[in-house]
Amino acid sequence: MGADDLHASLDQADLDQADLDQADDHIVAGRAADGDVAAFAVLVRRYTPMMRAYTRRILNSSTDVDDIVQEAFVTAWQRLPELADPGKVKSWLMRVASRKAVDRIRASRPQVSVDHIEHPAPEHASPPRVTETRARVDALSDALQRLADPERECWVLRELGGYSYHEIAEEMDVSVSTVRGLLARARKHIIVRMEEWR
Incomplete structure (x- = not known):
């Protein structure tokens, strides 16, 4: 060459x-x-x-x-x-x-030996509160898993990803009104499923 x-x-x-x-x-x-x-x-x-x-x-x-x-x-x-x-x-x-x-x-997640605990845990870290928090996270995870895929993707992009409605529409290749509908259904489902945690 x-x-x-x-x-x-x-x-x-x-x-x-x-x-x-x-x-x-x-x-x-x-x-x-x-x-x-x-x-x-x-x-x-x-x-x-x-x-x-x-x-x-x-x-x-x-x-x-x-x-x-x-x-x-x-x-x-x-x-x-x-x-x-x-x-x-x-x-x-x-x-x-x-x-x-x-x-x-x-x-x-910290692994703490119970043998070394001398002071009472702060209220937010007490075993009942930790158990409640984990149960709430599990309930939310379960609620998200029960959503239809488009609703779940829309909710995650909006609530966790911080995307705007227009960005979600572009990402999912749908209209903004469809995004609003998907989010409304996802939020309603999650509110109903999470009612006992309010």
């Missing part, structure tokens, strides 16, 4: 990268699923800020955010070929990050 051929090849690579940076999620995620590292790097650049903000919101702290986002991308790289609709990669990545964050919360 001559110098001119090499320059032409490099120019084409730069052009391809620029095109890839501008391509929609369906194309980028599709190429990444086929093993294109450059395409996956575009997804990482595109969604790291959102995933960091989302993870920080779940954890209520920034200590483990970068680790969790990195773990989420490792899992995404491994499981991207399983994604049925590459155009939904954004919400899929958010779900992966959410699971990683929840796993981290569960793993970091």
Whole structure:
């Protein structure tokens, strides 16, 4: 290969990268699923800020955010070929990050030996209160699992992800009025299921 051929090849690579940076999620995620590292790097650049903000919101702290986002991308790289609709990669990545964050919360629950407890626990950490809180979280989790998939996705994006109605509509490829209906049904269902915890 001559110098001119090499320059032409490099120019084409730069052009391809620029095109890839501008391509929609369906194309980028599709190429990444086929093993294109450059395409996956575009997804990482595109969604790291959102995933960091989302993870920080779940954890209520920034200590483990970068680790969790990195773990989420490792899992995404491994499981991207399983994604049925590459155009939904954004919400899929958010779900992966959410699971990683929840796993981290569960793993970091303090293990305290009862032999070393000398002082009464504060009211919010007393065994009855902890049991009640866990039961409430389990009840909410159960209520969410009983929602139809679109209602659950809509509720999670709004209540946990902080998405606007327009962002949810764009993400789910539905109208804003559909988003309002899905959220109304999801909230009504959750209120009914959580009535005993009010």
